Amino acid sequence: MAGVDVTIIPYKTTPDLANAVLRGDVDVxxxxxxxxxxxxxxxxxxxxxxxxxxxxxxLPNTPTVVESGLPSYEVTSWNGLAVPTGTPADIVATLNxxxxxxxxxxxxxxxxxxxxxxxxxxxxxxxxxxxQADVAKWAQVxxxxxxxxxxxxxxxxxxxxxxxxxxxxxxxxxxxxxVQEQPSDG
Numbered sequence: 374m375a376g377v378d379v380t381i382i383p384y385k386t387t388p389d390l391a392n393a394v395l396r397g398d399v400d401v402x403x404x405x406x407x408x409x410x411x412x413x414x415x416x417x418x419x420x421x422x423x424x425x426x427x428x429x430x431x432l433p434n435t436p437t438v439v440e441s442g443l444p445s446y447e448v449t450s451w452n453g454l455a456v457p458t459g460t461p462a463d464i465v466a467t468l469n470x471x472x473x474x475x476x477x478x479x480x481x482x483x484x485x486x487x488x489x490x491x492x493x494x495x496x497x498x499x500x501x502x503x504x505q506a507d508v509a510k511w512a513q514v515x516x517x518x519x520x521x522x523x524x525x526x527x528x529x530x531x532x533x534x535x536x537x538x539x540x541x542x543x544x545x546x547x548x549x550x551x552v553q554e555q556p557s558d559g
Contacts, residue, residue: 394418406431406489424448431489453500465497 382399384390387408393399394409395417402409403424412418422438423429426447438446454472456465473494475481485492495503 391418410488425491429489430486430491451503453504469494469497 382393384393387404390399390402390404391409391412394402395412401421406413406420406429409418413420420432420435422436422441423432424438424447426437426439426449428435428437428440454468456468476485476492476494481492
C-alpha cells in the first residue's frame, strides 16, 4: 500500500513497545494514544499520524494516514456490548438506550476525549453490520500472503500486524497512532 519495505516486530505489551521506541530499537510504532500518552505529552515521542478516517479530537493538528498520502487507509477498533441470543427485544432496546445515554454524559465524553477515544453508541443492527464488515475486511487481509497483508493493513514496521489480526475482538472507536521517538536536544 505504501510501498515501504518493513519488518514486523511484535511486542507482548505496550510498555515493552514504548520502551523499544524510546531506546531507538525500532523506528516507528502503531499503538493506541493512551498507551503512549505520557511519552507523547512529555515530548519523548512525536505523533506522525492517526489511523482513523478523520482527525482525532484530542490531536487536531495531527494528520490522518489518509491525509499523509494513503487514501484507502483506515484502521480503527471498537468495543461492543453483547447479550445472549434470544434476549427479548425490549431488554436489548433498554440496554442500548442506557449505554447511549451513558456515552453521551459529560464525564464519559471528557474521559474518552482525553484518552483519544470517540465514545458513541450505535443501534444493535448497526453493530451487527459493523461486525460483518470488519470480519469480511480482516478475513480478506488474513488470506493474503504476509507481504500483501502488511501492505493492506498499511503497517510501517512493528505491531500493527498484531493489531490487524485482532480487529474483531473489540461501541466507541479508538484512534491508533503512528509515533516515533522525539530527537533529543543533546
